[in-house]
Amino acid sequence: MxxxxxxxxxxxxxxxxxxxxxxxxxxxxxxxAGDTTVLYLETSYNGMxxxxxxxxxxxxxxxxxxxxxxxxxxxxxxxGADAIYFPIDSIDQIEIKTDIKHFAENYxxxxxxxxxxxxxxxxxxxxxIKAGDLNSEAFKNWKHETSRMLVSDLxxxxxxxxxxxxxxxxxxxxxxxxxxxxxxxxxxxxFSTYRPNDPRTQYLVETYKDKLRIRRAANxxxxxxxxxxxxxxxxxxxxxxxxxxxxxxKEVCSHGNVVILNFTMQSESFSxxxxxxxxxxxxxxxxxxxxxYQVSFDDDEASWMQSVARLxxxxxxxxxxxxxxxxxxxxxxxxxYIINRSGEIVGRVDNIDLLEDTVKKYI
Numbered sequence: 001m002x003x004x005x006x007x008x009x010x011x012x013x014x015x016x017x018x019x020x021x022x023x024x025x026x027x028x029x030x031x032x033a034g035d036t037t038v039l040y041l042e043t044s045y046n047g048m049x050x051x052x053x054x055x056x057x058x059x060x061x062x063x064x065x066x067x068x069x070x071x072x073x074x075x076x077x078x079x080g081a082d083a084i085y086f087p088i089d090s091i092d093q094i095e096i097k098t099d100i101k102h103f104a105e106n107y108x109x110x111x112x113x114x115x116x117x118x119x120x121x122x123x124x125x126x127x128x129i130k131a132g133d134l135n136s137e138a139f140k141n142w143k144h145e146t147s148r149m150l151v152s153d154l155x156x157x158x159x160x161x162x163x164x165x166x167x168x169x170x171x172x173x174x175x176x177x178x179x180x181x182x183x184x185x186x187x188x189x190x191f192s193t194y195r196p197n198d199p200r201t202q203y204l205v206e207t208y209k210d211k212l213r214i215r216r217a218a219n220x221x222x223x224x225x226x227x228x229x230x231x232x233x234x235x236x237x238x239x240x241x242x243x244x245x246x247x248x249x250k251e252v253c254s255h256g257n258v259v260i261l262n263f264t265m266q267s268e269s270f271s272x273x274x275x276x277x278x279x280x281x282x283x284x285x286x287x288x289x290x291x292x293y294q295v296s297f298d299d300d301e302a303s304w305m306q307s308v309a310r311l312x313x314x315x316x317x318x319x320x321x322x323x324x325x326x327x328x329x330x331x332x333x334x335x336x337y338i339i340n341r342s343g344e345i346v347g348r349v350d351n352i353d354l355l356e357d358t359v360k361k362y363i
Contacts, residue, residue: 027063028096040078072157086115154190175211239316257291259339266307
């Protein structure tokens, strides 16, 4: 009997999947809507909204069915000048209930945890906007809690939505604010690491780079070739080197040497030039206490092994930056950090041609 029961369930699931196809569904009820009320389903792509479909309500009820999507994305249900925002992942079944007079205010969303989280965020933000409390201590505390929520799942489509949220023409997370910019960078890193093929990742990366250039241009009184960071201890990670030995980065930094931490890809065209400059500095200062820990993001192990065979320093490989990119906020390559003899991160070299000048300060 148990075996037949499971077969019956499996057949029912198969029938359902065949009849529905691979589709997501957005349905619900708009109280007070007539039979001619038109709703629009739109989706976001790289900051622009595009019409997916339209539907008329039937006694207040509506329904949209669309092909399943490969990557989570943001959608919105539009009536007039009002819109309800929600995420869709693959074949989600989203249900929205609202009323025609308070369309984007008195609504509820069910069907996915992400949709409910986004609804909660939007409603809380709307209350602060309506009350004019965007400069209040309560708003600052709420934004701090929102940041903590983002950090708990940086690669979530909800995190993507929130760091791209605007209040009028002002971003909720302002790239000119240091704390906000760190949150933006963390989300960019998470998408780059865990969603490298997601179409939203490239948009995030390019937007982040634009904001980074604006920040640097605004700091005309600072040295824009070498950014000196606040001293902080290193965060540890462990990777296998070319000889098959596990190398702890923190352990390497504990020997009283000046350490260059370099994130790179041996398969990129810039790699030979970077390695030449590293070799020049290493040859000159290795006897004075310089070490290099190089992390490559190459996928092809055989090609990587061939490229690093003759390099004299510590060379490791972290496929797609899955272990290290988020820890060290790697937003572009090559990237170089300097660690002093006390094991503290003391600088980041943005101009590789100034590498030796920077290293000499700490040797």
